[in-house]
Amino acid sequence: MARTDIGPPDYRLMLPETITSNYGKWKYHEILKPGVMKHVSETGDELYTVRAGSPRLVSIDFIRDICDIADKYCDGHLRFTSRFNIELMTPKKENVDGIIGDLKKLGLPIGGIGDCISNIVHTQGWIHCHSAATDASGLVKSIMDELYEYFTEFKLHAKLRIAVACCINMCGAVHCSDLAVVGIHTTPPKVNHEKLASTCEIPSVIASCPTGAIRRHSDKNINSVEVREERCMYCGNCYTVCPSMPLADPDGDGVAIYVGGKVSNSRKPPMFSRLAVPFIPNNPPRWPEVTSILKKIVEVYARDSKKYERLGEWIQRIGWERFFALTNIPFTEQHIDDFTYATETFRATTQFKW
Amino acid sequence: MASDTPLLDELEKGPWPSFVKEIKRSAGKSPKAKDLLGVVEQSYKDKITHWKHGGIVGVTGYGGGVIGRYTDIPEKFPNAEQMHTIRVNHPSGWFYTTKALRTVCDIWEKHGSGLTNMHGSTGDIILLGTDTDQLQPAFNTLTENGFDLGGSGSALRTPSGCVGPARCEWACIDSPHLIYDLTQTFQDELHRPRWPYKFKIKASACPNDCVAAIARADFTIIGTWRDSIRIDQAAVKEYASKGLDIENLIVARCPGQALEYDAKAQKLSVKPQDCLRCMHCISKMTKAIRPGKETGATILIGGKAPILRGAFLSWVLVPFIKVEPPYTEIKELLEKIWDWWDEHGRNRERIAETIGRLGLKDFLKAVDLKPIPQMVYHPRSNPFVFF
Ligand code: HEM
Ligand code: HEM
Ligand code: HEM
Ligand code: HEM
Ligand code: SF4
Ligand code: SF4
Ligand code: SF4
Ligand code: SF4
Numbered sequence: 067m068a069r070t071d072i073g074p075p076d077y078r079l080m081l082p083e084t085i086t087s088n089y090g091k092w093k094y095h096e097i098l099k100p101g102v103m104k105h106v107s108e109t110g111d112e113l114y115t116v117r118a119g120s121p122r123l124v125s126i127d128f129i130r131d132i133c134d135i136a137d138k139y140c141d142g143h144l145r146f147t148s149r150f151n152i153e154l155m156t157p158k159k160e161n162v163d164g165i166i167g168d169l170k171k172l173g174l175p176i177g178g179i180g181d182c183i184s185n186i187v188h189t190q191g192w193i194h195c196h197s198a199a200t201d202a203s204g205l206v207k208s209i210m211d212e213l214y215e216y217f218t219e220f221k222l223h224a225k226l227r228i229a230v231a232c233c234i235n236m237c238g239a240v241h242c243s244d245l246a247v248v249g250i251h252t253t254p255p256k257v258n259h260e261k262l263a264s265t266c267e268i269p270s271v272i273a274s275c276p277t278g279a280i281r282r283h284s285d286k287n288i289n290s291v292e293v294r295e296e297r298c299m300y301c302g303n304c305y306t307v308c309p310s311m312p313l314a315d316p317d318g319d320g321v322a323i324y325v326g327g328k329v330s331n332s333r334k335p336p337m338f339s340r341l342a343v344p345f346i347p348n349n350p351p352r353w354p355e356v357t358s359i360l361k362k363i364v365e366v367y368a369r370d371s372k373k374y375e376r377l378g379e380w381i382q383r384i385g386w387e388r389f390f391a392l393t394n395i396p397f398t399e400q401h402i403d404d405f406t407y408a409t410e411t412f413r414a415t416t417q418f419k420w
Numbered sequence: 421m422a423s424d425t426p427l428l429d430e431l432e433k434g435p436w437p438s439f440v441k442e443i444k445r446s447a448g449k450s451p452k453a454k455d456l457l458g459v460v461e462q463s464y465k466d467k468i469t470h471w472k473h474g475g476i477v478g479v480t481g482y483g484g485g486v487i488g489r490y491t492d493i494p495e496k497f498p499n500a501e502q503m504h505t506i507r508v509n510h511p512s513g514w515f516y517t518t519k520a521l522r523t524v525c526d527i528w529e530k531h532g533s534g535l536t537n538m539h540g541s542t543g544d545i546i547l548l549g550t551d552t553d554q555l556q557p558a559f560n561t562l563t564e565n566g567f568d569l570g571g572s573g574s575a576l577r578t579p580s581g582c583v584g585p586a587r588c589e590w591a592c593i594d595s596p597h598l599i600y601d602l603t604q605t606f607q608d609e610l611h612r613p614r615w616p617y618k619f620k621i622k623a624s625a626c627p628n629d630c631v632a633a634i635a636r637a638d639f640t641i642i643g644t645w646r647d648s649i650r651i652d653q654a655a656v657k658e659y660a661s662k663g664l665d666i667e668n669l670i671v672a673r674c675p676g677q678a679l680e681y682d683a684k685a686q687k688l689s690v691k692p693q694d695c696l697r698c699m700h701c702i703s704k705m706t707k708a709i710r711p712g713k714e715t716g717a718t719i720l721i722g723g724k725a726p727i728l729r730g731a732f733l734s735w736v737l738v739p740f741i742k743v744e745p746p747y748t749e750i751k752e753l754l755e756k757i758w759d760w761w762d763e764h765g766r767n768r769e770r771i772a773e774t775i776g777r778l779g780l781k782d783f784l785k786a787v788d789l790k791p792i793p794q795m796v797y798h799p800r801s802n803p804f805v806f807f
Contacts, residue, residue, distance in 0.1 A: 070611070071568070073603055074509035075520060076600065077515055079511075079517070080513075090585035092591075093589055094589055095706060121436070123536075124537075125446040127446075128445070129521055133518035142517050142518040145515045147514070148543075174437055175435065192469050194471060196473050196489075203439040208431070210436035241635060307768075314468040329633075332627070332628060332699050333673055333698055336733055350427060
């Protein structure tokens, strides 16, 4: 009989010696160059960290390669960041170049620390999920190829966080990212009337719809439901509850782009990302329309922002009207909220920026 | 010979490391990984997913931690017919010895596709792709080696926290220890789903919030301090002499208008009562400014993604609380929250939605908290008041 409820391994057994002996005693850190920082302790000890990007979806052989580097230079310890980056740490300054060299041999980018783009938080998509409106890994790869030097160099005035979620369940923190790409459907579910009653509980299906778009089929002889299409906003919640309500559609599926969110409290409080581009149809394998518009936004922001200004702070300063003008993104009726809290977003002042 | 995966092959090009290369590396050894490649190529062709709704699979004694996955084109890719995922609870701070990681790799080589996510967005190690009959053996070997499953379904999800005092000078609380302790305390809640929906706990040790706790957790713990920031004037002079524009880049950007700079004396002073504890000055002048000494955390509630009623950022519940082992106050608060939500929450309703539906007033009463001004941006403006 297997043991249960033992919980995760004790992190204290995983820490490198320099961290154990300086836990809670760190005094300051410096970013030495892209992807490299030095922490200095009250005790005088130093710890060098090299951060590298990862595709996140990795094979065990990839993990073993990284372990080899950690064995060679870091006494057999390593960590990952909340954004899927790899961090190799050593108290020995002379090890830093060796670590960088070995990581580069594996084809991994060094960077992601400080005022730059970090790795993209993302979800599963066509690799693994039934509700995906787009792929995540392929979008991320395409976007990071396009914005590569923003990871490996300091080309921005502040951090820039990107997230990709392949449906509006948003398994990654997209809604508060500087740039967020979300998979969306734009067509209502196609009800499978033969299968519905045998696969799903009809009352649960009706209750699952946040806009009340689903009702019993108007023909009493058909034991199923129907969707009032004008009320449907394609959230897929009904499909999550019932497999006989699929929404996936090769032409109707694609992504939306949201901008200007952040979670840190620095200067301005945390902010949600707001809609910039309502819909771009899927165009695998490289989604060129998505990557080019993201690049455009990053370039305009890099040029027009002030030092330390996050993307959302920059937009607040210049105003949304100037954001749309500078990026040449058309403002459409979809940009105006018509969901639950819509009226809070209507402007009630004569203050604008031209 | 023409490639079977011309579309995915495109994603091997370019400078960013390629997930397609990684799938191919595993495909050399695992028929499951090979057929996964085929399924994904088919999705790239058809522009829709080829995964079906989950099925119920699991391991003995647990209600979650494993996600059932089946392709809808098993006739073409029989080895990918079952592609279940195992969530393995990561160690706090995502620190590993290579020995521990190699053990996980060996287990996954034997019992699965050899493909992983390091990590999932909730924080778990995600082991991607195995058959139903491999789940129990994989789980048994994992626990023999000190690993356990993370959460899934309508349960507590794997708590996660930032690196904290392990390697960050700004940490106001011991986030790795807190997360480890809470995870160990609430193993039952983690492994046996019984709530209206999922519940996430995340802890960041300062207001920079490196794990996005305010956006991604129902129960958000963010380190902060109650006294004044500490300024080392000698280090301020050093920044000034190195050319940092303290007036414009630090003082002028302080959201609380709490800072004053005497350029002649190169002296920076703070009015503690005006400081919002935003971290800006500290992040930019880390050698000169640090958080105060009276440290603790702000506790917030309700962060969640848009499904169903719209997304929320967590709302302030407790503006300041001491965070010290054994964390009794925090645990008691969690228990009260779960009791109320368990009783009043509807199916698939996150805590924020239950609060939104029934009112913050009722919720506060249930968890024994008094209304205080820190909970709102401003008092109400409408006259529709219940007494
Ligand atoms: C005003 C609109 C939005 C609000 C208020 C909001 C709020 C939230 C909240 C509170 C969460 C925590 C999620 C959870 O764990 O359930 C979340 C998660 C997420 N959101 Fe949003 N969101 C909004 C819009 C968006 C948009 C437009 C996107 C995509 C562009 C997005 C992508 C995500 C993703 C990927 C997550 C996953 C976080 C996780 O679970 O780790 N959100 N959102
Ligand atoms: C059986 C079908 C499902 C599978 C196989 C599945 C798979 C996964 C996986 C592997 C993750 C980790 C993702 C990552 O870290 O990138 C994840 C996370 C997540 N999934 Fe799903 N998912 C399923 C159904 C759902 C449903 C029905 C919902 C919501 C209604 C949902 C919402 C989320 C959210 C919010 C996360 C964020 C992380 C978490 O809470 O653990 N998923 N899912
Ligand atoms: C320059 C000094 C900084 C260093 C060395 C640093 C270091 C780190 C590290 C190590 C992580 C990963 C944490 C983890 O995985 O547990 C991280 C994430 C993060 N940092 Fe910092 N940080 C710095 C400054 C800041 C500042 C000034 C802010 C806010 C303005 C900030 C906001 C964040 C956020 C929001 C995350 C996590 C969200 C994410 O995953 O991207 N950091 N940082
Ligand atoms: C039950 C409570 C309230 C009553 C009985 C009430 C009644 C009135 C009355 C009789 C007027 C004068 C209308 C006129 O000039 O013909 C007025 C004006 C006004 N009320 Fe109220 N009011 C109430 C609550 C509020 C609240 C809560 C607000 C705002 C938060 C508000 C904002 C105003 C404003 C802005 C005006 C116009 C003032 C002006 O002309 O400069 N009222 N109200
Ligand atoms: S975001 Fe949606 S499609 Fe993507 S993994 Fe999560 S539930 Fe699946
Ligand atoms: S997709 Fe969403 S809005 Fe449309 S019918 Fe289903 S639950 Fe309702
Ligand atoms: S949240 Fe604060 S304490 Fe934690 S790692 Fe980030 S900056 Fe450091
Ligand atoms: S922490 Fe923020 S609010 Fe406080 S003094 Fe520094 S910049 Fe101002």
